[in-house]
Amino acid sequence: MIMVPITKPMMSENEAEAARRVILSGWTSQGPEVAAFEKEFAEYVGAPYACAVSSCTTALHLALLAVGVQPGDEVITVSHSFIATANVIRYCGATPVFVDIDPVTFNMDPKLIESAVTERTRAILCVHQIGMPCDLAAIVEIARRYSLPVVEDAACAIGSEILWQGQWEKIGKPQGDIACFSFHPRKVISTGDGGMITTASEEWDAKFRLLRQHGMSVPDTVRHGSSQVIFESYPIVGYNFRMTDIQAAVGREQLKRLPEIVGKRRELASRYKSLLAETPGLGLPKEPEWARSTWQSFCVRLPAGSDQRQVMQSMLDIGVATRRGVMCSHREDSYPANTWLCAGRIGEGGCTTGSCQCLRHSQEAQDRTMILPLFPQMSFEQQDYVVKALQDALLHDALELCVS
Numbered sequence: 001m002i003m004v005p006i007t008k009p010m011m012s013e014n015e016a017e018a019a020r021r022v023i024l025s026g027w028t029s030q031g032p033e034v035a036a037f038e039k040e041f042a043e044y045v046g047a048p049y050a051c052a053v054s055s056c057t058t059a060l061h062l063a064l065l066a067v068g069v070q071p072g073d074e075v076i077t078v079s080h081s082f083i084a085t086a087n088v089i090r091y092c093g094a095t096p097v098f099v100d101i102d103p104v105t106f107n108m109d110p111k112l113i114e115s116a117v118t119e120r121t122r123a124i125l126c127v128h129q130i131g132m133p134c135d136l137a138a139i140v141e142i143a144r145r146y147s148l149p150v151v152e153d154a155a156c157a158i159g160s161e162i163l164w165q166g167q168w169e170k171i172g173k174p175q176g177d178i179a180c181f182s183f184h185p186r187k188v189i190s191t192g193d194g195g196m197i198t199t200a201s202e203e204w205d206a207k208f209r210l211l212r213q214h215g216m217s218v219p220d221t222v223r224h225g226s227s228q229v230i231f232e233s234y235p236i237v238g239y240n241f242r243m244t245d246i247q248a249a250v251g252r253e254q255l256k257r258l259p260e261i262v263g264k265r266r267e268l269a270s271r272y273k274s275l276l277a278e279t280p281g282l283g284l285p286k287e288p289e290w291a292r293s294t295w296q297s298f299c300v301r302l303p304a305g306s307d308q309r310q311v312m313q314s315m316l317d318i319g320v321a322t323r324r325g326v327m328c329s330h331r332e333d334s335y336p337a338n339t340w341l342c343a344g345r346i347g348e349g350g351c352t353t354g355s356c357q358c359l360r361h362s363q364e365a366q367d368r369t370m371i372l373p374l375f376p377q378m379s380f381e382q383q384d385y386v387v388k389a390l391q392d393a394l395l396h397d398a399l400e401l402c403v404s
């Protein structure tokens with residue numbers, strides 16, 4: 001039996017050596033390695049500023065604080081995302097207003113945004129779901145009309161590209177106002193845990209730096225390097241959202257591998273598409289012509305009537321790990337009715353249950369889709385095995401359906 005995990009970080013001696021170098025250097029907290037990683041990351045995505053933090057969740061939290069999200073405000077976003085996207089809005093005391101997704105791209109449907117705007121709307125938080133760029137041209141156009149900042153949750157989109165005003169650009173330049181990335185091991189490159197915030201605004205970048213380090217006016221690196229005694233002050237209440245130099249050193253090595261990782265992921269994704277093209281009833285992901293995905297996940301839509309759990313179990317029984325499609329935050333117990341709104345019924349207080357008509361494409365995507373293994377080290381033999389396992393599982397599932 002061949003075992004195929006859902007993913008596998010691509011790390012080796014280079015990353016281990018980088019961590020060792022920092023550990024033995026005497027400076028392990030946020031310092032010169034973080035500064036170098038920020039500079040290299042900014043160059044890679046083409047952003048004027050990049051600020052490293054402890055995770056994408058803390059990055060998104062700081063992004064919303066920087067654009068001024070306050071208690072009582074509303075932020076337009078999607079429910080169909082990892083729960084951190086919606087949680088950060090609530091950390092600010094604001095209310096997430098969920099709009100539905102486009103069922104093909106799994107991304108925010110821009111046509112629904114305007115119906116969600118009220119006088120309390122303070123920002124749009126869009127997601128490049130599982131690495132697929134969302135329709136930023138349409139989202140940014142609406143945002144500019146209403147003078148709303150656009151924060152991009154680009155957790156899975158390190159290396160994704162978008163055709164922007166006739167040119168291919170990296171996600172994170174940013175095309176919106178602020179983009180936030182994740183270095184969790186399930187993402188494209190990893191530092192164990194970690195995040196990055198990019199922006200073109202010097203003012204916001206300065207705010208991220210203040211907020212990530214307790215609101216401290218003079219960072220410890222500056223005091224350490226000074227021949228004069230310096231006393232720091234704390235003008236605002238900040239957080240400890242720092243990345244360590246050990247993580248940053250690993251991240252710098254990961255960044256060097258990024259083109260190879262993205263290339264390999266794209267090759268495997270297109271191979272999946274051709275191998276699975278003839279599978280009856282199976283829906284395959286599509287890239288809009290203006291988007292290039294990292295394929296952080298390869299998500300397929302199961303044929304109508306399939307038993308999602310059964311198909312996944314059949315595959316697991318022969319060694320193939322899969323995951324259910326992306327979750328819906330509004331269906332979780334941590335999201336009771338008074339904590340969120342949906343675009344379709346905003347004036348009436350929104351829908352109140354986990355089965356919300358306004359979010360039916362989001363719910364359907366969670367219930368009907370499945371994520372297949374995809375990682376750069378995956379062999380063609382492993383991939384062929386996954387394809388066969390899926391086709392057998394679907395055949396078996398269809399037979400059960402006929403019998404019952």
Ligand SMILES: *Cc1c(COP(=O)(O)O)cnc(C)c1O
Pocket residue numbers: 055056057058081082084085127129130153155156181182183184194195
């Ligand atoms: C993974 C993920 C996050 C959270 O990233 P962390 O670095 O683990 O905090 C946020 N949003 C999306 C869309 C994600 O996929």
